[in-house]
Amino acid sequence: MKIITIDGARLQFVKAAVVSRAIFRYDEVYDAKIQEIIEYTGQHFAKNMSEVFFNQMDIPKPHYNHGVKRLSHGSMKGKMLAKTEEILAAEKPDWVFVYSDTNATLAIWLAANKIYIEVAHREAGLRTFNMCRPQEVYRILSDRISDTLFCPTETAIENLVKEGYDSLTIFQIRCGDLMYVAPLYYAHNACKSHGLNGNFNFVLSTVYRQVNKDEKQNLLDILDALGKIYKELKVILPLHPRTTKKLSEFNILPSENIKILDPVGYFEMIWLLKIALMLLRIVVDFKKKPCIAVREETEWIELIKHKVNFITVPNKNKILDTFNNLKNVKINFDINFNGTGNTGEEIVSKLIAYHNSELNKFISNGIILKV
Known part of the structure; x- marks a missing residue:
């Protein structure tokens, strides 16, 4: 199975590191023969905004770097759309995996959707209900043209139900939050600043x-x-x-x-x-x-x-x-609504199950929450 992962903003590097590590471990244990291709938008040009994340977190070096830095939103989307079309045609991936709600990622979805490549959206179903924010527009459009939606919270699932996703052939999967998992794994690497x-x-x-x-x-x-x-x-x-x-x-x-x-x-x-x-x-x-x-x-x-x-x-x-x-609020930090800490592994296993046409088995076992 071949997956193309799109990285752009710094938070996406953190999330991608968790999934890339899960892909490596899954491949190592089960000989799953998963190939991950990293596509980087290149929107961060300073080393302390991008390169340090790849180095510290052992994220595989990008196979493609588009260098869309210092471009307007329209120019960035246009360049990403054109470049990604070329990459998808050449690589022929089984999946395109996209994170979050940034400017360039919408172009990736459009490119994949146009040539019928399966798209998985991480952080699906999140809503602020403020359409004046471009991120909200990206979230809604991206969810609608994706094939599988990985939802980090129960509220995200509920939002999709309210929007009628129960009548669509789009799978919604509750899998926890990658941003909760990352620091659990990397905490031992914390260093003074x-x-x-x-x-x-x-x-x-x-x-x-x-x-x-x-x-x-x-x-x-x-x-x-x-x-x-x-x-x-x-x-x-x-x-x-x-x-x-x-x-x-x-x-x-x-x-x-x-x-x-x-x-x-x-x-x-x-x-x-x-x-x-x-x-x-x-x-x-x-x-x-x-x-x-x-x-x-x-x-x-x-x-x-x-x-x-x-x-x-x-x-x-x-x-x-x-x-x-x-100062006068007592906070209960024992409530866990972020998942089990295995979000990366859950995502990879579901993609493999989907790819191997075993999705119905996972649904019947209650592992995938299909609305």
């Missing part, structure tokens, strides 16, 4: 969501809030290059109380997550830390429902109110 140590409590923050960094008032409010938080806790902020560029464009000078870092690798980020007291904007719960997500809505409903994450709009006073309220 920028000379910091774990002898003090601090808030770890990121600012990279487009609406937060591209709108001047939002960026000002977030940085002002972080500056105020420093009165109680130190603040560490690894800064995305585009956010750095926006600070320069808007002539914004962050408080000197905020310790700004260059982008860090995945192992450094795991270490920072491990020793941080609180997370601001990073939507994760695997390190059992309270998190404030600065956005108007989220597709990760379970995190909010179980009061692991707390959502707030990019307004200084509301961020500070949420921060202060967290």
Whole structure:
């Protein structure tokens, strides 16, 4: 079986690492003869935004790199569509496996769908219900033209039911969250970052969501809030290059109380997550830390429902109110809605079952949740 995996943004590298490792292990144990072809969009041009992830996480080097950096959204989609058509025609894969909801990935789906190659969508069924966000449009379109949908949460399955997927010949599979699995596996590789140590409590923050960094008032409010938080806790902020560029464009000078870092690798980020007291904007719960997500809505409903994450709009006073309220909230981190920790293996086994025409057997055994 031949699979083409598409990598683009940094979070996709993390997810792809889990599945690539599962493919290797499955092939090694069962001699499944799976060939994985890595196609990289090339949208990150700095080494600390892409190459460090491939090196640290042992992700196979890309077979194809399209170099779509510094292109407009339309130009990026067009180039990816043309390049991917050529690759699919040459490689003739059994599956195209696509992650997440980024700009370039929609072009991949269209290219595969046009020539009838099976497409599997990871993180299917996630919804914010805000059609003003391009990511929401990509999610909906991608789900509809995929053949198999791997859903990370029960809410994702429920969303697909409400949208009528029970009447379509598209399989929906509940398989857990890859972003939960990755740090469990790589935790032993965590390494110190920028000379910091774990002898003090601090808030770890990121600012990279487009609406937060591209709108001047939002960026000002977030940085002002972080500056105020420093009165109680130190603040560490690894800064995305585009956010750095926006600070320069808007002539914004962050408080000197905020310790700004260059982008860090995945192992450094795991270490920072491990020793941080609180997370601001990073939507994760695997390190059992309270998190404030600065956005108007989220597709990760379970995190909010179980009061692991707390959502707030990019307004200084509301961020500070949420921060202060967290001091009196007791969080139950024992609830597990992210899967068993074998998400990569589950995905690979289902693809193989589908490929070997054994899907009905899996359904009858209750392994695949077909709506």
